[in-house]
Amino acid sequence: MNKRLNRFLEAVANLSSPTRLELAQAGAASQQQSAVHRKAANFSALPGTQVSLPSASERTDGDEQVGLSSYPPVEKWDEWEEYDPKAWPERIKRRYMLIPTLCFNCESACGLLGYVDKDSLEIQKFEGNPLHPGSRGRNCAKGPATHNQVYDPERVLFPLKRVGKRGEGKWVRVTWDQVLDDLGARLRKAFQEQRHNEVIYHVGRPGHDGLMEWILFAWGLDSHNSHTNVCSSGARAGYAFWMGLDRPSPDHAKARVILLISSHLETGHYFNPHAQRIMEAKMDGARLIVLDTRLSNTASLADYWLSPWPGSEAPILLAIVNYLIHTGRYNREFVKTWVNWKQYLKAEWPTEPCTFETFEAKLKELYKDYTFDFAAAESGVEAEVIRQVAEEVARCEGKLATHTWRSTTAGNLGGWQVARALWFLNVLTGSIGVEGGTSANAWDKWVPRPHNLPPHPNRWNELTWPEEYPLTFYELSILLPHFLKEGRGKVDTYFTRVYNPVWTNPDGMSWMEVLTDEEKMGLHICLTPTWSETAWFADYVLPMGHAPERHDISSQETHGGRWIAFRQPVRRVALEKLGKDVNYTYEANPGEVWEETEFWIELSWRIDPDGSMGIRQYFESPYQPGEKLTVNEYFRWMFENTVPGLPEASADQGLTPLEYMRKYGAFEIRSGVEAPYLQPVEAELLKQATVDADSHLVYSQTPAPASPNITPHPAFPGDERGRLVGIQVGDQVLRGFDTPSRLLEFYSPTLRDWGWPEYAIPGYIHSHVHPEKIDPQAGEFALIPTFRLPTLIHTRSGNSKWLYEISHKNPLWMHPKDAARLGVRTNDLVRVSTEIGYYVIKAWVTEGIRPGVVACSHHMGRWRLQDNAMERWSSALVDLTLQGEGHWKMRHKQAVMPFESSDPDSKRIWWSDVGVHQNLTFPVHPDPISGMHCWHQKVKVEKAQPEDRYGDIYVDTNKAHEVYREWLAMTRSASRVSPDGTRRPYWLLRPFRPTRDAYQLPEK
Template identity: 20%
Template sequence: MGLNLTRRRFFEGAAALGALALVSGCAPKALEEEKEQQSQAQQDEVIDIDALEVKYSWCYMCGSCKTICATKNYVKDGKFAFVEGNPEAGNNWGYGCKTLCAKGNTAMQTVYDPTRIEYPMKRVGEKGEGKFERCTWDEALEGLAARLLENREKYGPWTYAALSPQGGSTVNSVGRRFLNVYGSPNYLHSAICQEQITSSRYITLGTSANPYPVQLKKTKLLVNWGVNGENADVNNTNDRANPVRRFDAMEEGLEFIDIRPMLDPLAAHAAEWVPVRPGTDLALALAILNVLVEEDLYDHEFCETWCNGFDKFADHVKQFPPSWAAPITGISEEQITRISQKIGTVKPMGLMYGNSAGDQSNDGNWLCCCINMIAAITGNLDVPGGGGAGMKMPEALFEVGKIKTLKDRLPVYDEDTENGWAASRSKLVAPEFPRWYQNPDDEALDLWPKEPSSAYNGGLQSILTEKPYPLKSVFAHNTNPLSQTRQPQIIAEALKKLDLFYVMDTHWNPSCNYADYVFPACTRYEASAQIGTRNMEEGTFICIEQQVVEPLGESRSDWQFYCDLAVKMGWEADFWDGDFDGCLREQLEGSGFELEELREKGYVFVERTDGARASEPEYQNYEKLFKGLPNGKVQLYNELIGGKPNNREDGELTFLPEYVGPPEGLSETPELADEYPLIFTDVHAHRLSVHSYFSSLPYLRERNRKPWVKINPATAKKYGIEDGDWMRIESPHGWIKMVAEYFEGISPEVIMGKRGWWQECEELGEPGYDCFDGGSEVNALYDATVENFDPFHAGMAKQTLVKISKLEGGE
């Protein structure tokens, strides 16, 4: 039996087992506990799946509006009872697959979670007190609209901002439309997201080239740099990070190098595990580039023809040998040299890098650029099995339109015109990227992102500093700013001072206590408001969310909320006369589908009958790939950004990479390390939660009970801490409590936790934990000095130095 089939059966069996346990209304438990708490009748209950009503939708569990996995949802007696993947959607392992991950199998529990918000609420106490009273939708919307219009007139439209923790479809489409009609460019993006990684790639390789191997079975060496596939991609279509596909490629001869501070499961199968100190990845990347150049392991023809400023670059990296990087990164000179030589000689080679490497350090832009440079100078761009070069998919059999954001409604100010900036860029409160870079009209380069954005943390800090001006109105949509970004105590003070703050969410997160209005959001299983498509060799798939069950309480669709608020503000003409169905019909124009037809069927799969299949692309078309970059070449010496203002406008960006390192580090701040001798960081994604959400769901919380921190047993014993003990973890910025979890696959100088423990789980009797000092929110430990954020894409350090001790008394 092949390795692929073995693992596929394991995952499908595990998914089915978890889902069936949920049908009976309880989460899976250890056998003895199950015998104690369930009757024999419950244990023996059998449900005839074929007799249940079926509704179709997209899975909600990797983000509120993503269309990654399409689902079949079974309803029994009006209740959401069971879920599985839609086999015609091409999920996970392709056409015919029904599996969902652990999160996907908890869909029913999200709907019936007892901690859901069910009614609109308005504040009656002081901000932060958490005193609210129930009100009607009309009362809340009218009150909110009046204050938004008043603040727009009194302070200017630019003083309004919307928080976006990730590129969620709602906030990024109809949410942006609302911002643009209001007249504000201040979409506050997290700077902990794919946009950081993407922008760094674009300024190095352009918009079409990338180092990620797409034909993984042809790849001989994969460098996995900070990608957490075991958690982020365990059951989706990502060829590079999906564990099963990685194992399939290993059967074809793939070996991989895993660069991560913790030995996660896939790293155990690597040819080399490189446990780099958190926050020092750029030093490692520079040392690898040094070896590639000094040992003549680069592709001379490619570098001479297609690399901008190779000679300047080669001379620059001479100052970063492995002997320089070793004491910074904690990796030996010998290992740095060894992996560099392998990277330079094994072909085809591909690199994949994730959030933990690219956007969660204060020199993350240059790190991402350097990773792309490694792929480029070794001649591994756009070759089969190397970076990019994916098979060409047959054209989709139909298309669905995108929601127009009305970005032309943003005002153009004199300062925009004088500086050659795009509309309203002069009014960005905390530019996530430099103002000059946020230029959607640069068609030659096709820069990213396409619409304006300010940095989430810096924008909120403006409320306190009043620099360049204070925001006055902020909308938190499906995000908890007290867990989303650094230093929740500072964020809480900003929310207290904010003139108008309103929230829409499924759960009462800690930031709600500071809101003026709180609105109850539906899960996607309670509304029919989003369309998604997928194109594959077998055909093209389209699915709309069918309403699976009635909304809980008075909760409403996020999409419809914007229409309702727009009507109260007098903007119904810009929001489909207040009916979001108008937007759906607009998206379907030209597709051949009518909204009513699609809603009735749920999904349609149009089979490909012309015999077309994926075909080989045109390889190594570098003139086309690098079009738009300065001199039409890979930017080793970066003339696109070099010498131009940074995002803070307090200095210029450099032409060549410079190592900065974390604000607190063992080698960077040795005097601080005397008192705080350990490095703390946290995982970006986790298979049993989505950022800081879903700890309230029994099925997931049961396997993720307490706020944990991975610690090497030798380190723990040095401080008298046993496995399972509560620990006090203190940085120069604050302190938290977490439960020690012994794990030998982590360096003795590093401990690693997970953010987001504010939700309680009533069914299991597990509490939620505070976001401030003495709680369990890891962001309380990190630096929030704006001057320390990445000067190009506003990435923030996700590591600090800490001291630890056993916490007597535990919880």
């Protein structure tokens, strides 16, 4: 035997200490847990945060345990030491304070820990916050890349004011005082002259909950404009017509079957929290079904990947519906109790017996034509595969987690019916509000009421809520340039905030035309953490903080549970912990980067310095009457008064609620799924209640108490009988769903009464890119321009060198058969022509896309007009020329190049290409019902022409306006279809809801 081995074996035989295995077997390893038998630790010391941490969390700084620790223990967050990674292998210790905050890249609001160096107060890095109930310490690439955004040498550090013409690129630095004085005076004048509707606030990524309701209501404005109709209007409408609430909250982790019409293992909302739970479910045996035309990373991990023709998802889903109905494999009791089938029968079949059996017979009849063969013919997916998927859904045991958000619902005319068809599966399987099923977002979200919420404004803004779209979800933000061109109004003061419509929206050249027209757009203020194409056309560029530079509260429906989390300016918090006073956050941030909460408070005092306009009162301290509210007081009051359980949890730790949130960054309000529709109506409300004999609806005369949770809900002020508060089910009065019937509305009287009776039940609307509208022989394709990349987030990640190093191109995906037909190879230039122009891009030939369809990620193609302006990591220098009225031509002048800056990495840039900006060439396509911009395009693809160069873009804004008019003609205006003389069904969700009087249509 090998001598060494022999000696070794002898020593093993004579060991005098217990081995790791023996320690574990003896159960004596609570302090020294074995690698083999280690179990997850639990932060049970934190009331309300039942967060199980990965095993390595118990390891400390190297004295007791070693190895690659996952998370520093919370008790050491104020005094954390670790070696300087850049000094390795020298062991040089650095001292940090670990301050929790929230990522500000996508909407998920995942927890971050900022490592603030105690000596230099610089932020060393960001890692995950293990106490955050949504992200549980895990982050995607964008979380740690926040560090790049903070230290980006190209960022805007001081308030800038435009000189010269708008868009000319000449800026002077101004003080915050100058900005506030100028804006305060301008807004005061507008409000005094009752020109409230000329002030518009347009937001891309809010990042906060509840803030702008407080600000805009205080100013008396109905001026909120969001990015929703380039994002989620389609899905929202589909969900809301069913259940009143407009967003799903799947409990992926406990599901038996997960059906995604999205790519949530890699991108989208809420990718990181969802992905980790989808994987948990998969490891627990759940089946994953993915509908995605493109072979996404998510599709590659699915048990079933279905690649349908874009817009054909509804017939697939309805074929599954048909299968469940015809095989009788649906939750009969749930459907009988919670679907408004009586309403349907009485309205559509008044002469037939109003029994559930009649309804079942009608259901069979209604959906009998949605066969697997029909779905296969529409979608191109094999009928047998659809049948197998239907069988999987049938076996879900009431645990079906489903999700769609952008994807097809945002791509297609009638996409909202896809969400409606998807939710139908949850209804039939009874997978609603149960463990492993899908809930409504509002059930899992908590937006605390601030101390002084102003009343709803008595105004209606036609520029954002035009009467042509009475059912839209929500503002028709993409149409603003066309409304202004048509003379529907003017904008005196336009705030854009973390929003880049010139780049992000379709038809960006029309935006540019309007933004440069000072007659139409009086003053443009861009509140932004980074340069953008839109900021270039502003009058003021006001630097606002990234994730570790601002306060916000955020609560997202990431899983079966409910939590609230706190974004904090980590350097400010660190300074305060060190005993230094900080009056305003910009004192602690780089340059004079500020945060919106303080900015709005200050601006409100400048608008109404003496309180005579009734605005200032909302911005006074609840603790020191008459004094200006501070940012600490704003959050302190909510944490003390309107977050259930937080004061008690804080007291248990000897902390104030604000101290608790500063320390841990998050609080779990509820763990597990909750179904409010099953909750009994409070006895107090039933004291003066009336039950409708026919509908079993329950009305109460008892006034509604102010809810501490101001998450938007549908509204039911009721009639002379009082408020609608619930529905009688058997001998109980339950809250029911947030719909006029308090039931799940399979049959939507709202759609029927507001001009769309043909779509009152879940169905299928042919997309504007349906195959019958595409001629492949003419080189026509359906273009999917919406998909995201895991490492980028719209235009906000342009200031992250790590992320751009990973992803910086957006080639056109094309199937090999199509490529062969066109004679195109990978990297060949192709010209993609839309209804209003074209772009020139490189092809990527791949079997990851179905024939007849091309796809291009929207994340790329940033551009800048001057060499030394904007993010040079991520933008090409371009020539933009006007070649006759409305005829715009853009050509790349210079690719990305290494450049000198305070960051030595800028000299190491090795990539040159940054992709092509396709959105400029898309006209607006607002769905006539949901208002969703239907992103997919019918395009013509051909080999590039001799004069074409990579990145070329041509757009005709005259044609863009014509296309707008064509889609506008598809609408059914409130003034024509409104059943009660109002602009919109009052019950329907509407953010920033005005008073009921404001809903009245103007008399013509």
